[in-house]
Amino acid sequence: MATKVLPQPERAEIRVESVLQALGEPVRLTIVRALADNPAGVCCGDIELPVTASTRAHHLRILREAGVLSTHTDGTRRISILRREDLEDLYPGLLTGILSAKQ
């Protein structure tokens, strides 16, 4: 197994500007919605997106470095999980507000 968590900011290091900037992009918002629907985590590549693999990796990096999601390895796969608890603690209501949008 030997999973490894990719580098990400501590809860205290998360800045609201970075989070909002990360969320204010259609592709990344799609990713966040997909993660919200799968609390157990999602394999990055399984999310259907209108971009290439490299662009996908770029967006996942932005989201991870902003503190929106956490990624750990699982063999050759990377499993991403929404950092719900951290975000809810820092900005209570923000995530649910965004996800309640009727697209």
Add this chain to the structure above:
Amino acid sequence: MATKVLPQPERAEIRVESVLQALGEPVRLTIVRALADNPAGVCCGDIELPVTASTRAHHLRILREAGVLSTHTDGTRRISILRREDLEDLYPGLLTGILSAKQ
């Protein structure tokens, strides 16, 4: 008096991507925080910002067109008000979550 409301999207026209993109900019977030502290509305020019008047006008336009704030004239002045009710209805919790951030 004869105040006039500047063009802005209807509640149904507001898109979450535009709102998040508008909020994901430091200067604009400063504006939103200032408006949140003054429910009665704020004269645009009274908010201290590290940019020129034209840039300030640009940011206010972005926020207005995204549906974050409403602006009406008052003589030569423009009074801006946070569209709290609309945003709360569309994305319940989002605004309070953002504003609860410890900067």
Add this chain to the structure above:
DNA sequence: TCAGTAGTTCGACGGCTATCGTACTACGAA
């Protein structure tokens, strides 16, 4: 060991956007 798969990194490129100065408009006061 070797091939295949999942994903990242790098460099390049084009479009977006935050910024500014200048010119302009609108309103109020003298």
Add this chain to the structure above:
DNA sequence: TTCGTAGTACGATAGCCGTCGAACTACTGA
């Protein structure tokens, strides 16, 4: 009517960023 003030509109510019292809890494299974 004239001047001053508040703010917008426009054009230019520089930096950021979303996108891609190609090369690379890491792991699995045969």
